[in-house]
Amino acid sequence: MNWDFHDFLPADGGVCAADGFTAGGIRCGIRPNHTKYDLAMIYSDCECTAAAVYTQNKVFGAPIQVTRAHLSSGQARAVIVNSGNANTGNPDGVEKAEAMCRLAAEQLHISPDQVIVASTGVIGQVLAIEPIADHIGELAAKLSKDGGADAAAAIMTTDTRKKEIAVRFRLGGKECVIGGMAKGSGMIHPNMATMLCFLTTDAAISAEMLDKALHMANEKSFNMVSIDGDTSTNDMVCIMASGCAGNSRIETENEDFATFTGALFAVMRNLAKMVAADGEGATKLIECTVSHAPSEKIAKDVAKSVITSSLVKTAIFGADANWGRILCAIGYAEGNFDIHKIDIRLASKTKNVLVCKNGVGVDFSEEQANIILWGDEVKILVDMRDGECEATAWGCDLTYDYVKINGDYRT
Amino acid sequence: MNWDFHDFLPADGGVCAADGFTAGGIRCGIRPNHTKYDLAMIYSDCECTAAAVYTQNKVFGAPIQVTRAHLSSGQARAVIVNSGNANTGNPDGVEKAEAMCRLAAEQLHISPDQVIVASTGVIGQVLAIEPIADHIGELAAKLSKDGGADAAAAIMTTDTRKKEIAVRFRLGGKECVIGGMAKGSGMIHPNMATMLCFLTTDAAISAEMLDKALHMANEKSFNMVSIDGDTSTNDMVCIMASGCAGNSRIETENEDFATFTGALFAVMRNLAKMVAADGEGATKLIECTVSHAPSEKIAKDVAKSVITSSLVKTAIFGADANWGRILCAIGYAEGNFDIHKIDIRLASKTKNVLVCKNGVGVDFSEEQANIILWGDEVKILVDMRDGECEATAWGCDLTYDYVKINGDYRT
Numbered sequence: 001m002n003w004d005f006h007d008f009l010p011a012d013g014g015v016c017a018a019d020g021f022t023a024g025g026i027r028c029g030i031r032p033n034h035t036k037y038d039l040a041m042i043y044s045d046c047e048c049t050a051a052a053v054y055t056q057n058k059v060f061g062a063p064i065q066v067t068r069a070h071l072s073s074g075q076a077r078a079v080i081v082n083s084g085n086a087n088t089g090n091p092d093g094v095e096k097a098e099a100m101c102r103l104a105a106e107q108l109h110i111s112p113d114q115v116i117v118a119s120t121g122v123i124g125q126v127l128a129i130e131p132i133a134d135h136i137g138e139l140a141a142k143l144s145k146d147g148g149a150d151a152a153a154a155i156m157t158t159d160t161r162k163k164e165i166a167v168r169f170r171l172g173g174k175e176c177v178i179g180g181m182a183k184g185s186g187m188i189h190p191n192m193a194t195m196l197c198f199l200t201t202d203a204a205i206s207a208e209m210l211d212k213a214l215h216m217a218n219e220k221s222f223n224m225v226s227i228d229g230d231t232s233t234n235d236m237v238c239i240m241a242s243g244c245a246g247n248s249r250i251e252t253e254n255e256d257f258a259t260f261t262g263a264l265f266a267v268m269r270n271l272a273k274m275v276a277a278d279g280e281g282a283t284k285l286i287e288c289t290v291s292h293a294p295s296e297k298i299a300k301d302v303a304k305s306v307i308t309s310s311l312v313k314t315a316i317f318g319a320d321a322n323w324g325r326i327l328c329a330i331g332y333a334e335g336n337f338d339i340h341k342i343d344i345r346l347a348s349k350t351k352n353v354l355v356c357k358n359g360v361g362v363d364f365s366e367e368q369a370n371i372i373l374w375g376d377e378v379k380i381l382v383d384m385r386d387g388e389c390e391a392t393a394w395g396c397d398l399t400y401d402y403v404k405i406n407g408d409y410r411t
Numbered sequence: 412m413n414w415d416f417h418d419f420l421p422a423d424g425g426v427c428a429a430d431g432f433t434a435g436g437i438r439c440g441i442r443p444n445h446t447k448y449d450l451a452m453i454y455s456d457c458e459c460t461a462a463a464v465y466t467q468n469k470v471f472g473a474p475i476q477v478t479r480a481h482l483s484s485g486q487a488r489a490v491i492v493n494s495g496n497a498n499t500g501n502p503d504g505v506e507k508a509e510a511m512c513r514l515a516a517e518q519l520h521i522s523p524d525q526v527i528v529a530s531t532g533v534i535g536q537v538l539a540i541e542p543i544a545d546h547i548g549e550l551a552a553k554l555s556k557d558g559g560a561d562a563a564a565a566i567m568t569t570d571t572r573k574k575e576i577a578v579r580f581r582l583g584g585k586e587c588v589i590g591g592m593a594k595g596s597g598m599i600h601p602n603m604a605t606m607l608c609f610l611t612t613d614a615a616i617s618a619e620m621l622d623k624a625l626h627m628a629n630e631k632s633f634n635m636v637s638i639d640g641d642t643s644t645n646d647m648v649c650i651m652a653s654g655c656a657g658n659s660r661i662e663t664e665n666e667d668f669a670t671f672t673g674a675l676f677a678v679m680r681n682l683a684k685m686v687a688a689d690g691e692g693a694t695k696l697i698e699c700t701v702s703h704a705p706s707e708k709i710a711k712d713v714a715k716s717v718i719t720s721s722l723v724k725t726a727i728f729g730a731d732a733n734w735g736r737i738l739c740a741i742g743y744a745e746g747n748f749d750i751h752k753i754d755i756r757l758a759s760k761t762k763n764v765l766v767c768k769n770g771v772g773v774d775f776s777e778e779q780a781n782i783i784l785w786g787d788e789v790k791i792l793v794d795m796r797d798g799e800c801e802a803t804a805w806g807c808d809l810t811y812d813y814v815k816i817n818g819d820y821r822t
Contacts, residue, residue, distance in 0.1 A: 058750050059742030059770070089735055089772050123735035124772035231743040233735075310721075314814055324500055324534035324644075331470030332642040339469045359470070361500050361535035400814050403725055 008266050014148030014164030017179035019202035020045045020242035024147035025154030028135035030084035030121070030128070037154035039132060041139050042079040042198060043108055044242045050076035050116070051211035052238035053218050061086055061234040062093025063117045066101065070113045074207025076240050079198055080104040081118040082132065083157050083183070088233050089124040096127045103133055107140035116238050118196055120157055120183060123233065152181040155196055158405060159183050163274040169263045171247035171256045176203040178260075178267050180239075184227070184275035195222060197237040197271055203260055204243035205250040212253070213261040214239050221268035224300070224393040226308045227279035237268070276394035277376075281401030286316055288380040289392045298335040298384075299391035305333035306380055307395030316378050317397035321346060321369035323355035326380060341386050347379040348372045419677050425559030425575030428590035430613035431456045431653035435558035436565030439546035441495035441532070441539070448565035450543060452550050453490040453609060454519055455653050461487035461527070462622035463649035464629050472497055472645040473504025474528045477512065481524045485618025487651050488525040490609055491515040494568050494594070498530040498538040499644050507538045514544055518551035527649050529607055531568055531594060534644065563592040566607055569816060570594050574685040580674040582658040582667045587614040589671075589678050591650075595638070595686035606633060608648040608682055614671055615654035616661040623664070624672040625650050632679035635711070635804040637719045638690035648679070687805035688787075692812030697727055699791040702801045709746040709795075710802035716744035717791055718806030727789050728808035732757060732780035734766035737791060752797050758790040759783045 011017045025040040052071055054064050070076065080100050087093050101115035119127065142150075152162040166179030180199040205213070218237055243249065250256050277285035288306040293299035306312055309329035315322040323344055331339055344356035346369055353368045355361065372378060422428045436451040463482055465475050481487065491511050498504050512526035530538065553561075563573040577590030591610040616624070629648055654660065661667050688696035699717040704710035717723055720740035726733040734755055742750055755767035757780055764779045766772065783789060 057739060057742040058748070059738050089738065089767075089770075091771055123739075231739070233739050233742060310813075317814065327470050327500065328468060328534075328642070328644050331468040331644060337469070356500075359500075360502055398814060400811050402721075403728065403809060403811050403814060 008167035008169050008263050011166035011168045011177050011179065013145065013166055013179060014152055014181050015042050015179050015198055015200045016145050016148040017166030018177040018200045018242065019244035021200045022143040022145055022147060023151040024139055024142035024144060025150030026135060026139045026142060029131040030082055034084060036156070037150060038082055038084045039135065039139055040081050040151035040154035041104060041143060042151060042200065043143050044077045044240055046242055046244065048076055048240040048242050049074055049205060049207040049210050050238065050240045051207060051214045052116070052236055053215060055232055055235035057231045057233050059233045061088035061119060062097045063087055063119045064234060064236060065094055066097040067116050067118065067236065070101070070115060073113065075114065076116050077110050077114040078104055078108055079116045079118070079238070081155055081196065083155055084121040085119060085125060085127045086121050086123045086234050087119040087127040090126050092126060096129055099129050100132060103136045107136055118234070118236055120155065120196055120234055148179070148181065155181065155183045157183065158280065159278055161278050163271055163278070165267055165270050167263050167267055169259060171203060171245070171259060174245050174247040176245040176247060177201065178263050180267050180271055182271040182275055184278050195232060195235045195275060197222065197268070199239035199267065201239065201241045202243065202245040203241055203250070204245065204247050205241050205260060209250050209257055210239060210241050213257065213264050216261055217265040217268045221265060221272040224304065224391065225272045225276045226304060226393070226395050227276070273394055276396050279396035280405045281399040282396030283399055284316060284397045285377045286313070286380065286395045286397065287377065287392060288382065289390065290382045290384060291390045292387055293384045293389040293391070294337055294387035295335070296389040296391060298337055299389045301333040301335055302330050302382060303391045303393035305329045306382065307393045310398055313395065313398035316373060317399050319370055319373035321355060321366060321373060323361060327356055327359065330382060337384060338386060341384060343383040343385065345381040346372050347381050348375045348377065352381065419578035419580050419674050422577035422579045422588050422590065424556065424577055424590060425563055425592050426453050426590050426609055426611045427556050427559040428577030429588040429611045429653065430655035432611045433554040433556055433558060434562040435550055435553035435555060436561030437546060437550050437553060440542040441493055445495060447567070448561060449493055449495045450546065450550055451492050451562035451565035452515060452554060453562060453611065454554050455488045455651055457653055457655065459487055459651035459653050460485055460616060460618040460621050461649065461651045462618060462625045463527070463647055464626060466643055466646035468642045468644050470644045472499035472530060473508045474498055474530045475645060475647060476505055477508040478527050478529065478647065481512070481526060484524065486525060487527050488521050489515055489519055490527045490529070490649070492529040492566055492607065493543065494566055495532040496530060496536060496538045497532050497534045497645050500535040501537050503537060507540055510540050511543060514547045518547055529645070529647055531566065531607055531645055559590070559592065566592065566594045568594065569691065570689055572689050574682055574689070576678055576681050578674050578677055580670060582614060582656070582670060585656050585658040587656040587658060588612065589674050591678050591682055593682040593686055595689050606643060606646045606686060608633065608679070610648070610650035610678065612650065612652045613654065613656040614652055614661070615656065615658050616652050616671060620661050620668055621650060621652050624668065624675050627672055628676040628679045632676060632683040635714065635802065636683045636687045637715060637804070637806050638687070684805050687807050690807035691816045692810040693807030694810055695727060695808045696788045697724070697791065697806045697808065698788065698803060699793065700801065700803045701793045701795060703798055704795045704800040704802070705748055705798035706746070707800040707802060709748055710800045712744040712746055713741050713793060714802045714804035716740045717793065718804045721809055724806065724809035727784060728810050730781055730784035732766060732777060732784060734772060738767055738770065741793060748795060749797060752795060754794040754796065756792040757783050758792050759786045759788065763792060
């Protein structure tokens, strides 16, 4: 699938864009001295099928454990999520995560096991439930069709921008919407990066097909993003499908399933790019597309190897057309392939410069390369000339500010 | 094997410490505007058995290709190595590497295929052979028992310190010596990090046993070092054994072999630690020791995962006792193990502080942790309490200067 966002019509409202959903965000005071919003809720008027993908880290947060149990039914009706404390690495984590679900459920008159719970922020510090208990009523009262932006703000940590998007598409003549919000890798001392994404749709789709679509789209979107190679303990991408659009319910991998998955992929890919571009300290989005690879696994491994290389990331920060570092990063990707067939181009949206042909450097215009490298989005095109598979991965440059955000709390 | 340097007697002279070896270093002018030494030679009076290990990168430099061919005989008598240009990624790389061997061989009256060749520095720029041809006579004339330090200086790129060491030990009543020099990950625009290590010994040992000992010792020394996760194209560790010590030649895995390998490991581990401590921009050596692991592979993977985590590295730069990041990095290491058994301690040479017990944070003195974290050497002790295997890996902190060296050539 190679749909891009422009294949679908944009819609407003983020997680509230789809029929049946309201949302809201408030400051409840998880971290007493911080003024930002820190508690978000998403609610569906009616029953939803639901699915999620979780961090692969063997250390996972209590909210992951609780959400996984709740979603075993394939159903959910609400999301409660806080920033400022990851509720991870504490003895009472599960108890607190369950309390969050219970508090939300009481307000919404649903069952606690219909609630998805997530947390992001400080690890290893006990989560105070009181601020949440004290303000959950206020949050529930604030739920509205206009609340998507507040919810997107409430899940931010050191993200510098809200990340929300929605698209419209048609299934069997019925207009459907998928919307979503995400937060990226942000760090607050002594904190841990977490990637969270909450998606909503009014399409009618079985829990099984929803799970399949989510995994397929995730594989080529969030799973292809790396900020610094560290996999968080609390990463989660989840989706609720209300069915309010009235389309013929997707129960098999039919044409509607393909359309739905394409739209979902467009939403997730755009959110993934937003997460990469807003990585800690980032000044540039790096996109590496590998084409003509002998297998999809090799295409993915090569693309990820390039965008996670510290040497590539610092070179791009410095606008240095150091193609040797790109070739080097390709060279230590897994799999058997021929380095002597590889061409590398640096590219922007409008131009590209060939810097390496058949695995060997070629003369190129440093000036043209510099114009590309000073842009906000730097594309690295790797043509393996050895097959038909391709993959794209997203990352960001490695900057002084990354070190500052993550290391230097003394100033 | 767990020998440490203190189990062997130190010796002076680096690569010249062993009987039969002389060395030297000069400036020949590989990079016209640089004043540092850039060409080194090591020579043995007599025939040597020899062995090497090379980068695993599918992109490898021309010198690697030529050295591998020359060492297929298991013999060598000299090393020629330049800094300032990696002789990699150019169409004429092999030709130039062979020319370097020929030039050295002519001076030393040996065969070109008895020469080990290495290069480190700029990638993708044609190596000018003229400076080497013009000064090779001067270098050969300068070879002496006191030349180890000059040779160690000549292989440096942005290393801030020379790295050399030697140890004495006995094999069957005969005193033997192993000496060595190394360069670490240094970067000169537009350059690529390379780790090189040249070892010499006067012990008598067959090429086959030498190769085995080198691989065994390398596995637990240089292979356990990571500066930034990027595997260079030109990494090489090689050893020449002159046999001048007159010991009974090691032909099997006997007791002498164990002693020899232990001494070699001590030398290589100390050089590896020097390389880690002098990583680009580093202010601190990070040593992670994993004990009581269910398998050696898991022990190694966990130790490497911790020392390569950007979040751990920046936290240690900032002297932040952020144990959650360590646990997180352990959690995404490969293999099946129980995170709930893991204890983590931060340690210096004289004290240690328990920060995590059974995978959960414990109360600890931030003050005591800070004293450890402000030291030059920070040890992270991971007790998996699930077996008898262990491993140690070395890295360094991630600092502003790493970004500066690798990204910012504008100031």
